[in-house]
Amino acid sequence: MLALVDCNACYASCEQIFRPDLRGKPIVVLSNNDGCIVTRNAQAKALGVPGLVPYFKIKPLLEHHQVHIFSSNYELYGDISARLMGLLATLGDRIEIYSIDEAFLELNGFSDVISHGQLIKKLAWQHQRMPVCVGIAETKTLAKLANHIAKKSNKLNGVCRVSNLHKWENVFKKIAVDKVWGVGSRLAKRLNLFKIYSVHDLKRQPPKRIRKEFGVTLERTVLELNEVPCFDLETQPQPKKEVFCSRSFSKKITSKQAIKESVAHYANRAAEKLRQQNGLTKRIYVTIQTSRYSDHPYSNSVTLPLPYPTNDSRIIISTATEASDSLFREGYGYARAGVGLLELTNSKYYQNDFFQSDSERSVKLMTMIDQMNKRYGHGSVFFARQGIKRGWSMARSFKSPAYTTRISDLPVVKI
Template sequence: MELFGLVDCNNFYCSCERVFHPDLIGKPVVVLSNNDGCVIARSNEAKALGLKMGDPFYQVKDMLEKNNVAVFSSNYNLYGDMSKRVMSLLSRYTPKLTQYSIDEAFLDLSGMDNLQEYCKEIVRKVGKGTGIPVSLGIAPTKTLAKMASKYAKKYKGYEGVCLIDTDEKREKALKLFEIGDVWGIGHRNTKKLGYHGIKTAWDLTQKSASWVQKELSVTGLRTWKELHGESCISIEELPHKKSIFTSRSFPGVGVDKLQDLEEAVANFAASCSRKLREGHIACRNMTVFVYTSRFRVDTPEDYISSDIIFPVATNNHQELVAYAVQTLRRYWKGDGKYYYKKAGVIVWDICRDNEVQGNLFDEVNREKQQKLMAAIDEINKKNGHDTIRISTQGYLKTWHLKSEYISHQYTTNLDDVIVLKV
């Protein structure tokens, strides 16, 4: 019997911070987005306080202080390295491991004996070896494995492992699982299905295949089949983001020099490019924008926004940065004329990187660029983000992110290594 295991790191960003602050175990912890804008990760204790994903930091700051919530700025160097450590440990238990995201990976567990105990051992060893608690869901399809991992995380009695390997277990799991939490359903479809009286995953499985295909298309039909126990979705077909958005507000009065703004926009485009490659996806369109403060009356207002259509869908670092900077230069009105308070880059119209359609007149050697980016990514993984970068990205000296609560880079920077005094 074919069985997939989905390993999911529990509250990953918060857990990474707790590894180096063990006094915070059992206490509320939140992690903020870049520029300390909003809450992007919460420990279970923080969730119990009513904190929501995306809560603006300035709105909940007093409540966080009142409840002694530990606050951290995003530390992606630390999180990326801790992710590598988790994946390295997992790879010892099966030769077939596929990382799906920074905190999730699929394991092929087909044909293994005493599976429940074997997987509990995986959970224990990863927790002990990295300090990161993980949950493991096992089922005959990837969609059911994701469901099982949520049960493993929710109920302590499972000891971190939930196995769905019989029709009886599958039926019970489906009846207790809300339809909106099923992988690939999405918010819009949840409303539509609710109109038809479909509240749980089990309700969906009771509909006919023809009805599901009519209402949810072929993609929804695949999900329906997976819920029935038929494996038909590959890793490449799992849900991915429709767009990736990176933006920052600049401190003080803002930025009024082209070189400074170029540096910021180049870094935003580079960040989007990295996220695209990590997700094995590419974009056909990109939007670059910058604007002045809407609330200042003592300086003139300006807004720059432009869409770029790529001749071939891409996730290439050099290409995205070059287009972003060229766009900014095209609309620039001169240094000192405006003080720009915010800038950002959005990449959208996304497709799988193995589904990119070529262009007969494409002048870029895609194969060569792909190999170059793979080499750069490997170096940056070992030595930290942006160890190798395009010169336009600068060294973040002329503008900076607001990261008042950032922790040390304990595992990737010698200056931040923990020192024990005996």
């Protein structure tokens, strides 16, 4: 038996933890550079606030309804998520952290899974002030579907168990097929051509026919909808095959120095992610580009090999900034840059080259930098090539304090 625990409007709920005065009030959270709305709580949705639309287009609507606006505070969200996942790990046999706001739990040792689901919901609120819904079923796909039903039904009090599937047929007929885990809007349109409109329609399809027309992944989804487990819990996250770090600038960049600083910054961030999965890279990809809507758009990229596999930020930054020199053209206002690390291998299985005399020193230095940034806060130690002022950094005009990761931002209680 599996349970999917999903936070309700996670980013907005994180903002309410240290602002209890905002509970029950409409909240939206914006994307990078305060571009689009990425999260709306239930109160904002009830006002007709759409999601994934540019902020400037609906700013008058938000002001009219006095909607509270926040920039994405990834430091806060990541820390709250880590605390919540640590709690959930104690409430099941095994856990798969699926995303920042979702986790699958194995509940084989619990006789009354609905009561346990209510306990999970209660403890998540009691310990982290995070509202969650819990979907329980025999397979991952059905657990995701049960969670969707739990969010939509007030009668279930946030916990839904899907079993005895014949009893759920009328419910499945009312749920669109694009609500099934792994079925996006494009795939749903293809399924519609085969007169498959609802969860019930997909569930009834012969698996072999689905495999022939749509592939093995959707065939497994159909099997899972019929309580045949096909997707196992992944208790250890799979290492990424590529690592990218790419951001839009808060303003247009025209100088080569600013471009080199931004590329160095993204290269270092990508190298940090690479070390987290004990990886090494053999090839670096660098890109810079103007806005696609500019009068004379310009975009260019280059991929460069490294002399040997590495995760040393110094080598990755040096290679990436040199690459940006060849990409830069005068007279353009650049809107975005990015760095990708390709052809990844695991450091455990790599044999050092005879001429890599500093490999041990490199490992010690990178380990020390990572440990210091973990202890004293991300970015406490950085490379000079990343720049000091960084006027191009991501704009977050409505960012809340780093309540849990910065001492100066700790809430003050006055008695």
